[in-house]
Amino acid sequence: MDTVAQLAPLKAAAPSPDQPSLIGLSRAALGAALAETGVPAGQVRMRTSQIWHWLYFRGATDFSAMRNVSKALRQALSERFTLARPEIVTEQVSQDGTRKWLLRFPPRGAGRPVEVETVYIPEEGRGTLCVSSQVGCTLTCTFCHTGTQRMVRNLTAEEIVQQILIARERLGDFPDAAIPQGAVVPSEGRLVSNVVMMGMGEPLYNFDNVRDALLIAADGDGIALSRRRITLSTSGVVPEIVRMGEATGTMLAISLHAVRDELRDELVPINRKYPIAELMEACRSYPGLSNARRITFEYVMLKDVNDSLAEAKELVKLLKGIPAKINLIPFNPWPGAPYECSDWERIEAFAEVVNRAGYASPIRTPRGRDILAACGQLKSASERMRKSEREAASV
Ligand code: SAH
Ligand code: SF4
Numbered sequence: 001m002d003t004v005a006q007l008a009p010l011k012a013a014a015p016s017p018d019q020p021s022l023i024g025l026s027r028a029a030l031g032a033a034l035a036e037t038g039v040p041a042g043q044v045r046m047r048t049s050q051i052w053h054w055l056y057f058r059g060a061t062d063f064s065a066m067r068n069v070s071k072a073l074r075q076a077l078s079e080r081f082t083l084a085r086p087e088i089v090t091e092q093v094s095q096d097g098t099r100k101w102l103l104r105f106p107p108r109g110a111g112r113p114v115e116v117e118t119v120y121i122p123e124e125g126r127g128t129l130c131v132s133s134q135v136g137c138t139l140t141c142t143f144c145h146t147g148t149q150r151m152v153r154n155l156t157a158e159e160i161v162q163q164i165l166i167a168r169e170r171l172g173d174f175p176d177a178a179i180p181q182g183a184v185v186p187s188e189g190r191l192v193s194n195v196v197m198m199g200m201g202e203p204l205y206n207f208d209n210v211r212d213a214l215l216i217a218a219d220g221d222g223i224a225l226s227r228r229r230i231t232l233s234t235s236g237v238v239p240e241i242v243r244m245g246e247a248t249g250t251m252l253a254i255s256l257h258a259v260r261d262e263l264r265d266e267l268v269p270i271n272r273k274y275p276i277a278e279l280m281e282a283c284r285s286y287p288g289l290s291n292a293r294r295i296t297f298e299y300v301m302l303k304d305v306n307d308s309l310a311e312a313k314e315l316v317k318l319l320k321g322i323p324a325k326i327n328l329i330p331f332n333p334w335p336g337a338p339y340e341c342s343d344w345e346r347i348e349a350f351a352e353v354v355n356r357a358g359y360a361s362p363i364r365t366p367r368g369r370d371i372l373a374a375c376g377q378l379k380s381a382s383e384r385m386r387k388s389e390r391e392a393a394s395v
Pocket of ligand 2: 137138139140141144145146147148199200201202235255
């Protein structure tokens, strides 16, 4: 099947860099924007619900689509705000059906446009969207391609939510126009049924924007993804782990990758600040933890670095008492990477130890390697802003 041919041609996006977007605002902030536009106080709630529905349930990109909103209000809103999508610079489809978009966001004020990557991974019975939280990353995990790109900036809540909206739009995943307002569309059966914050960047270093975006993704009147189908992955920013769980009720994944501090200090340098014991303590305190809501521990398989069977046994011991899933990730190479992926027999032997301890199907099949879309392969060409630009952009 030629997957590329199924896609509609890319539209020439016309993002308006000077107008703020209504996308990514909390309900309260959206209400305030409407009040500022002249909506009478007594109508703000009702109008907020209507517009929320158009933005997130229907995926409207134009105020003119909002049939139940008066013409005068649509006009006033379009003079002040934009609903434009970011520009899709490239859209690639892997042989295995994985899709990767390179998106360019306009500067919105000062600064330069930035580019980020978003990846869609279709699987039997579900489809997972891997969303970025930052352009680049401040951390420098030695096996990760994003870690070699300097941090440019945090993404805004708008830019995080836009990644979900654009994927749904390109995949044709918005509900049919015939479905009435107020209908519940379950996460199952949708093309984007799961969201993982596992793209570029460390989501817990962009706490407020990621929280706001995840709350929008989980809002039952809009994108309406079940909180169990949203997972945030962190390299281990210990003080923010429980706080994020309390704020969003979403699922947690931990990039563990080593069972001893000495090695983890090297592979995941944030470990020097928050060592393994503290990380495990935060995991034990994660809200809502149960056998039905387990933490995923990610473990990248690096040949002769962290892949001994003794380490597999230590891993099982370390996680004792925590409702956990283990995800062994075959290392995905990138140009100039200083590691090799463990041999397949070794990965299987490691998985066998983990399996015997009661963890089912722990190996993550690499997806989208041919288009550099697999875990840890994302990197965009956006450059770090000059200090003066960053300061101007943050006011
Ligand atoms: N910054 C967050 C989320 C993004 S990384 C974090 O580190 O958790 C998503 C996952 O891909 C993490 O588990 C990360 O460790 C893993 N990863 C990074 N580089 C990889 C590579 N080259 N091969 C396989 N997995 C990799
Ligand atoms: Fe950043 Fe995660 Fe990559 Fe580490 S693995 S450099 S935290 S994106």
